[in-house]
Amino acid sequence: MTAAATETSTLRDVLRWLLGGVLLAAGVSHLTTQRDEFQAQVPDWFPVGDDLVVIVSGVVEISLGLALIALPRHRAIVGTIAAAFFVVIFPGNIAQWVEGTDAFGLDTDTKRFARLFFQPVLVAWALFSTGAWTYLRRVAAR
Template sequence: MNEKTAKKIARMTLGGTLFLAGLSHLTFARKDFRAQVPDWVPLEKDDTVVYSGIAEMALGGSLLLANDKNQELVGKVAATFFTAIFPGNISQYVNKRSAFGLDTDTKRLVRLFFQPALVYWALKSTDNV
């Protein structure tokens, strides 16, 4: 498999996963996502979950549909989004909020290390190099 094909598979996988995650914000996982919203966010927790779900669906769809010209920009926007929502993961850890099977401090701490991987995945799967 060549590098271009591998990147396309990685981009499509991330896009599909992100779209489904966004859909889950609006449906079956809505309550769990509320556990990740930091208390300092100036919106209602449910509204934050809905808005972030819509954003994830839009980003996921963009990753799936981006042409060669726009892929890199979409990847940078997705990486920025993953960075922007990281405080929610920190809040879940600091406030000991269980959701998504993250029911111990160790599990919540380990989860924090996956966010940089998502940032890297978004950038690497969409670069044109």
């Protein structure tokens, strides 16, 4: 392995662990201290109860966080699932902006709108840090 490849691998590992930690912390906060804030983000039109959505998404985040850290052999698949999760929850962020819901200090339309641009960053983070982009290109080429 070249020095550049080793540096890239180390950077990806650090970013993967960091993303895993962020997901773990967010998932735990779904179930504990930030439960009301997360409930405020569930769109009014969503046909499932706010609390159930928050509990399930918290469990999913904890699971993804643990998998990113503890299953390095399966990192590309876990990264793909994490990226898909970030895409699936994006309508909640859009709804928060459109409905003008205050949560997590996002108390203006400008702040809520600006937050929308961070979701693609999370998707890219999941795909890059796990090597999922390369994995998905290989799968698509078959």
